[in-house]
Amino acid sequence: MSGVHKDYIQNVLNPVLQDMVSALLISKPDDPIPFMVDWMKQRLNVQDRPSEKEELRILRQEVARLKANKNAGSEEEQSDESEGEFEEEDLQAKREKKSHRAAVSAEAYGDWNKKEDFRPRVIPKSQDQKERIAERLSKAFMFSALDEHEKEIVINAMEERIIGRGQTVIRQGDDGAELFVVDSGTLQCFKVINGQNKYLKDYNPGEAFGELAMLYNAPRAATITASSDCALWSLDRECFNHIVKGSAIRKRERYDQFLSKVKLLESMDPYERSQLSDAFANVVFNDGEYVIREGEEGNEFFIIEEGTAVATKTIHQGHPPEEVLRYSAGDYFGELALIKNEPRAANVIATSRLKCVSLDRHSFKRLLGPVEDILKRNARNYEEIIAKKK
Template identity: 60%
Template structure:
């Protein structure tokens, strides 16, 4: 494919002395236009201009909030037009239809209010609440407590609230290949995996994409409760599975506020990290849920050269340095400086090798981390970037030897 075969023909009418720009056009402009043309031809969008704007915005990390607002405005207009044509039970459907449109982009309020009451809708309004109670054996209670301690949404609950949640949970059994929740359906409960493995699929542009597998201790189905949205994905039991379900009312009164604050905090943090910019929002929300927070004092070793590596880290606050023994018998030398948003620890997980360097907190530092298992299943969409950056790091080390 050739772009701008004759630069003179295209540019001569508007640029005098065109020959002075030939090198710039050939070496700088043409490669960009060639790649953009290839992307357009592959996608064959109905509106190439809009497609190119979105493509460039994504690559540059530009916020598309205005285009999303415009899309929301158009959808609202279309909904209003359809409602006028409805006959019969229009009023009975109005609330749910409005909620569907709101779910495209939940309204943001102040930091104090988090996700607004409008985004939660009528389903999530707090009224008189009497939590359900489902009898459990001591062994079942112990299993639930163990699972809650590993699930991000429940770790911040105090003992009293945790007890209410335990009593309200209901045991559900699903044979292998059973559909637990379906993308697009209404949702009134979340689930915590007790035993078994379940697969998560999401229909993206007509293609059924496998996002992840859920293992014991993990929770799913909370998006429909948090944002009064249809189910965001389909979950199918991969093996015979036992789950604990929690109803909407109990979740709304006991768990929601803590979960919303934590998720919003980490989603905002992750959205600003270049490495994760192209991840699907659903994938990024799952990543936020899996993170564990760790704090380090100045001078603390986060990882040590030669040790087995089982965690991947992203710096939320503070700074760190990487040091490595370049010459045997000599003190480790500084090879890298990490700041807010930088990540480290991926080399050992990508290559199943011992830690290649030390990472030491040079200031008091807070990190979020993923264990080896979560790293492998949640960072698949960006693994190629991690591998490429790992090669750059190896080149830095080689230049020092």
């Protein structure tokens, strides 16, 4: 491919496609085609609205023009895997999973921009700093799938940022070129929803933020401000894209699809669910295995991803526990002990191979605020079920 075509793709096509994808991610229209037509018309300052058929014709012409420019080159070049197609390491994984969400990055890779040419930056650090970063990364979900070599690359590439109290680290709507891991201090996250600046959560040591803009090449999804003096570690976009992005985006999208179907969480917005998915851990139980035991201290909340379970409770002293509830995919349990700070009220036993996601006590308190009233109401319903059996 000639240098002219390479420059055209990098300097002309990529910015247009990135802007369009960002607009789509923000609006998430059910039918993206009319939205794309309107977006192009606004970009071109076209004021009148033609018929729907005419809109489609304009869009097709524009897409054909972009494709023609993108695919321009010799036959030899077009037969190569790097013929100017826009690809992303997570795109193939999404296709294999037959996900309904398309790849959202418009970064181009080719002979002039090969992934194997990546040379990560190395910022000198003391051994103590490296060990501290490694400990922080172990608590952040997006780094959990990295092997030791990949973690070492990430640790070497991170840069320390000292943030004063009241300083804004990222602002909703801005472009994002780095993510952050909290080393010390606390930050608050706010998001403008329906015109209101809504407080979402605090970020504490070990937690990461700023990854959404990097995962999806979209503007910042929220504003994060330091509520105390903070020390952060930042990771640049290039290292994130080459080392972290693939595994992180697959885990996030898998959980996002699952959580959107859980009735308890339907009132949460996508950003709140994404934060929830980051904190989940996978747990698997065999048929007949106890997930929780009556009377034990409770420190985890569970949502069933696959399989079935039964809850049993000692209703009458001296008699075996009786069945009180059955659970299947999308159901949850374990919240009573966390809401009331009391021992487990019942047993929960797997009745098949049971696959769950779990949330620890700290994350439960921090992230499930939007559905706390629902949890308390369901807890009262559970108590009524027990009362009827007595």
